[in-house]
Amino acid sequence: MAKVLIVDDSAMSRRMLRRILEEAGHKVTEAEDGMVAIEKYFLDKPDVVLLDLIMKGMFGMEVLQKIRQIDERARVVVASADIQTSTRAMTEAEGALGFVTKPFVEKEIIAAVDLALKER
Amino acid sequence: MLLTEKQKDALGEIINIAFARTAASLSQLSGHRVLLDAPEVEVLAIDEVLAVLGNFIKEEVVSVHQIFSGPVSGDALLMLNYEGAVMLTDLLCEYRVPSQKLDASAREALTEVGNILLNSCLGVFGNLLHVQVSFSMPRLHLENLDKLLRSITIGTEELRYAVVVSTAFRIRESAVSGYLAIVLGVSSLDRLLRSIENWEQSHYA
Amino acid sequence: MLKNFDFNGPIIDWLNDYAPQGIVTTDTALIIRGWNRWLEQTTGRSADVVVDRPLFEVFPDLVERGLDRMYRNALDGQVTVLAHRFHRYLVRLPARPEYNLSEMQQSARIAPLVSEGKVVGTITAIDDVSERVVRESELVAAREEADKANAAKDRFLAVLSHDLRTPLTSILGWARIFRSQPDEEAIRKGAEVIERNVGVQLQLIEELLDVFRISAAKLELDLAPIDVRETLGSALETLEPMASAKGVRLDRGIPDEGRMAVLDSKRFQQIVWNLLSNSLKFTPEGGSVGVTLAYTDHCFHLTIADTGKGISPDNLPHLFEPLWQAEGSGGHGGLGLGLAIVRNLVELHGGSIRAESSGPGQGSRFVVEMPWLGPQSGHCRPALPSNSQVM
Numbered sequence: 231m232a233k234v235l236i237v238d239d240s241a242m243s244r245r246m247l248r249r250i251l252e253e254a255g256h257k258v259t260e261a262e263d264g265m266v267a268i269e270k271y272f273l274d275k276p277d278v279v280l281l282d283l284i285m286k287g288m289f290g291m292e293v294l295q296k297i298r299q300i301d302e303r304a305r306v307v308v309a310s311a312d313i314q315t316s317t318r319a320m321t322e323a324e325g326a327l328g329f330v331t332k333p334f335v336e337k338e339i340i341a342a343v344d345l346a347l348k349e350r
Numbered sequence: 351m352l353l354t355e356k357q358k359d360a361l362g363e364i365i366n367i368a369f370a371r372t373a374a375s376l377s378q379l380s381g382h383r384v385l386l387d388a389p390e391v392e393v394l395a396i397d398e399v400l401a402v403l404g405n406f407i408k409e410e411v412v413s414v415h416q417i418f419s420g421p422v423s424g425d426a427l428l429m430l431n432y433e434g435a436v437m438l439t440d441l442l443c444e445y446r447v448p449s450q451k452l453d454a455s456a457r458e459a460l461t462e463v464g465n466i467l468l469n470s471c472l473g474v475f476g477n478l479l480h481v482q483v484s485f486s487m488p489r490l491h492l493e494n495l496d497k498l499l500r501s502i503t504i505g506t507e508e509l510r511y512a513v514v515v516s517t518a519f520r521i522r523e524s525a526v527s528g529y530l531a532i533v534l535g536v537s538s539l540d541r542l543l544r545s546i547e548n549w550e551q552s553h554y555a
Numbered sequence: 556m557l558k559n560f561d562f563n564g565p566i567i568d569w570l571n572d573y574a575p576q577g578i579v580t581t582d583t584a585l586i587i588r589g590w591n592r593w594l595e596q597t598t599g600r601s602a603d604v605v606v607d608r609p610l611f612e613v614f615p616d617l618v619e620r621g622l623d624r625m626y627r628n629a630l631d632g633q634v635t636v637l638a639h640r641f642h643r644y645l646v647r648l649p650a651r652p653e654y655n656l657s658e659m660q661q662s663a664r665i666a667p668l669v670s671e672g673k674v675v676g677t678i679t680a681i682d683d684v685s686e687r688v689v690r691e692s693e694l695v696a697a698r699e700e701a702d703k704a705n706a707a708k709d710r711f712l713a714v715l716s717h718d719l720r721t722p723l724t725s726i727l728g729w730a731r732i733f734r735s736q737p738d739e740e741a742i743r744k745g746a747e748v749i750e751r752n753v754g755v756q757l758q759l760i761e762e763l764l765d766v767f768r769i770s771a772a773k774l775e776l777d778l779a780p781i782d783v784r785e786t787l788g789s790a791l792e793t794l795e796p797m798a799s800a801k802g803v804r805l806d807r808g809i810p811d812e813g814r815m816a817v818l819d820s821k822r823f824q825q826i827v828w829n830l831l832s833n834s835l836k837f838t839p840e841g842g843s844v845g846v847t848l849a850y851t852d853h854c855f856h857l858t859i860a861d862t863g864k865g866i867s868p869d870n871l872p873h874l875f876e877p878l879w880q881a882e883g884s885g886g887h888g889g890l891g892l893g894l895a896i897v898r899n900l901v902e903l904h905g906g907s908i909r910a911e912s913s914g915p916g917q918g919s920r921f922v923v924e925m926p927w928l929g930p931q932s933g934h935c936r937p938a939l940p941s942n943s944q945v946m
Contacts, residue, residue, distance in 0.1 A: 239388070240366075242359040242550055284366060284388045311370035316383055332367055333478060379641045416634075443640045447698050454687055455640050458662055462638040469633055484632035487666060 232347055233257045235276035237267040237293065238309070239285040246334055247280060247309075254340050264288025264296075271297050271304070278346050280339070281326075283310035283317070291324065298325045305346040309334070353393045353543070360546045364478060365389045365515055365530070368470040375466050376519075380442040385520040389530075396503055396510040396533065400496060403514070403529060407431045411495045412452065414464020415502075418472065420483035422542050424510075424534030425502045426471065428464040429495075434526045435460055441521040452492075461490045467530065479545040508535035513542075577646075577681035580668065585610045585626055588676065597648050597659070597683075614646050629667045629677040637663040639684050650685055660688040718759060722752035762892045769899045776819040776903055778929055783816050783823075783855055784809055787848060790827040794835065802840035808847035816855060817929030822900050829897045830859045830921050837919075838863030853926055854906070854935040860920040866912035874910050905930030 234256045236247045241262070248258045259274050261267035264287060271279065279297060283290035290308065297304045307328035308321045318329045327349050328342035353361065369386040376384040394402060403411075412435035414428045430438065436449050439456040442463065449456065465488040475481045491498055503510050515530040534542070570578065571591045580589035587610055590602040600613075610626070611618050617626075622645070625635040637645055645663040650656035662684050668676040729745035737745065768774040791805060798805045834844045842862040849856040866874065875898040901908045906925035912918065926932040 240359050240363050242356065242363055246550075284370075286388050286390070311367040312373065312385070313370055314374045314377055314383070316377070332363070332370075439640070445695070447695055447702065453691055453694075455638070455684075455691055458636070458638040459640040462636040462641060465634065465636040469628075469635075472633065482632075484667075484669070485634055487634050487664065488636055 231255050231257070232277035232343070233259070233274065234343060235259050235261060235267065235270055235274065235279045237261045237264070237279060237285075237290075238282035239263055239287070240282070243282065243309075243332070243334070247339065250334070250336050250339050251280075251343070254343075256343070264290070264293040267293055268296050268300070271300065277305065278343050279304065279306045280330075280343070281306055281308050283308055283312060283321070291320065294321065294324050294326060303350055305349060307342045307346050309339075353391075356550075357543055357546065358391050358393075360550050361513065361543075362389050362391045362515075364474055364546060364549070365391065365471065367478070368467075368474040369517065371473070372467045372470045375470070376442065376463065376521075379462075379466075380444075380521070382442070382444075382521050384442075387518040387520065387525075389515045389517050392514045393539070394512050394514055396499060396512055399499060399512050399514060399531065403429070403495060406527065406529070407495050409494070410492055411498060412460065413491045413498060414461055414468065414488050415491055416465070416468045416488045417486040418483040421481050422475070422483060422534060422538040424532060424538055426468045426485075427498075427502075427529075427531045427533070428467050429529045429531060430460075430526065432492075434528060437524065438463065438519055438521075438526045438528075441519075441524055441526070457490050461488050464488055464490070471530070471532070475542075475545075479542075479549055481542065481545050502533055506535065508537070510535055511539050513539070576683070578678065579610070579681075580676055580678045581610050581626075582676045583630060583674065585630075585677070587613060594681075598646075616647060617645075625665045626677055629665050630674055632667050632669075632674055634666045635664065637665070639688060645679070645681050654685050654689050656685055656689070659683055660685045715763070719756065722756040725749070725752045762896060765896050766892050769896065774899075774903065776822060776930070778817050778819055780815040781818050781820050781823070782813045783818070783848065783857075784813055786818075786820060786823050787827060787846065787857075790824060790831060791846065793828075794831050797832075798835055798844065801835065801838075803835060803838050804843040806843055806845040808845065810848060810850060812850075814850060814855070814927070816925065816927050818904060818925070822904075826897050826900050826923065827857070829893045830923070833893060834859055834861035834863060834919070834921070837861065842918075853928075853932065854924045855927065857923040857925070858920060859923075860918065862918045864919075865915045865917040866910060866919050867915045871910060871912065875908070901925065903930065905932060906935050 234251050236244050236251070236258060237260075238244050238247070239262055244260050244262070248260070251258050259270060259276060261270045263285060267279070267281070270276075281290055281293060281297075285293075290310070294306055294308065297306060302325075304325075306326050307330060308326045309330045309332060310317065311332040313331055321329060327346040330338050330342050366389055369389060373384045373386045392402070407429065408431065410432050412430045412432055416426050418424060418426055432452070436452055436456070439452065439459050440449055443456075443459055452460070468485065468488065472483055472485055475483060510533055513532040513534075515532075516527065517530065518525045518527045571589070574591055574593060577594045577597065578589065578591040579587060579594060582588050587606050587608055590600075590605050594605075595601050605613055611623060617623055622637075625637075628635060639660055639662040642661075642663075644658055644661040646661070648659040648661075650659045660683070661681050663679060663681045665677060665679050667674045668678050726749050729749055732741060732745060765774070787809060791807065795805060831844065831846070838844055838861045844859065844861045844863075847856075847858040847860075849858070875894050898908050901923055904925055906923060908921065908923045911920040911922070924935040926935045
């Protein structure tokens, strides 16, 4: 039971993730772009952030960096359709605690969020 | 015929997945990290396309074209302006001296790039939407946008629509903008949108 | 049955024999069913040896390179284009000997064979694009050369405009002073400076003209028999005051015997003068410049050695290139044309020149070999490249 902040510019993705996470018993807040996400991180102090890498406007990587700057203990799981290993490596280097691919697989998402919660 | 926000969103997500696979293939091919920007999706009537793309493509459009058929049928195109096409092939193929023209090798390389992109979309329609289409051989065209669009719609009676997706290829600190266009008739478009909605309802497994 | 798709049809036969590309077809199990004449000729394997064998058994490196995936995609109805730029070749075949290539460069297409809406096999078309590749890379090389030449020209023009203007600035300055009631001292000094600068400018212009004349092949030698020692002697005489002013000793090793050579007297003077003044320029106070003349059967050897700055191994190969200026030699002025002109003139006479140096600070040697009987004699041509580093 944790507070999860979903960051994705696709309303459809946010809906799907909300369904998945709420069914697993988590509390969900949403942000549809990077700026809003950073604001909400500050105000709501979620336990885990589920962040989409490819967004219009502020790139997901920037959001990851900024959130980790604000709070070096931030738990961020990155979601993306981008399957390149170099992308995954880059997000790990920036402190992401997990990586899930799109299209979403329910089990994968729950597992990634649980793993991130255990980290700290 | 406008898409609802929901439909636009879903279409964008599907294409995003196809783009991610395309980017991965291109990265492997070229040895450089390639990214494709998040797709901006519009559905336009075919005669609006000229107006929308007119600013981006001033004279000749370089396009890779594949015809697809099956439960949905139509034409799929990757479109770039000439300078963009030259730059993209230079970036992917690592030329020491920047080219001024598209020579035969560059045109061939571009055809493969378009083929990879269009095949990814095909694959995604097939895998996720369960809409199996088959594609013709890709063809590279170099001509006026106007002429290109007319040659695609010639001989069809149905009103044609185009799903127009704008994106950019990012390689080695440079970006090349381009458009993906999927031109289809009303009934194909309808079928496509319905299968996307089905996907949204039931896809997470 | 496969009604409209007859492997033995006359069109297929014609394509099989005459298509200017490799065509191999398989069934849905990826067993080879068709193998055309082009492939027989380029692989050396005839159709009966290859047909009915699995494609990946005949071409195992398709699997190694991950290209088998394209065939499975084809069985799913997908078409794959393999551009030369990305893949180089589909199957490894030897290149034609006239191309300097390690293997045949190819582009290919892999597609499904479809009959009545069903996939019944695959077809692969392979094009030999070796000639195109060679031609395109020649074009690129030519473009690079052109770019380099343009860059060199731009540099040259920049230096030229600077060097031509500099003496004029001086002259202009003094002209102004002359206009406003100068005293005797100023007049004398000014006249000296003006004379010197005019001299420098004239020399620059002469060098430029020489370069143009040589490059336009308009330079004609005015050949006549002359005594080499005479030219050497007068050049050394003219240089003496300059050398002693600088504190540099001029040594001579010139034979007593005189001999006639077929030379353009004026141009030979130019050669000697350029080399001597070059050595003098780079030799500091207390050093020496030595001039030696030696006779052989067919040629005479003129050696000008100095104890000056020397030449680094990096610069040695470029010494006689026009417009080449070694790093840090900018302060000595000039356009860097002198040595290039010298080499051209020497070679026009049918001779050769080389430079030697043990390295920076260790002095340098210039050795000129010229035939007695003029450019037609065919002797004294450079056997080694014009420059060599001799320890």
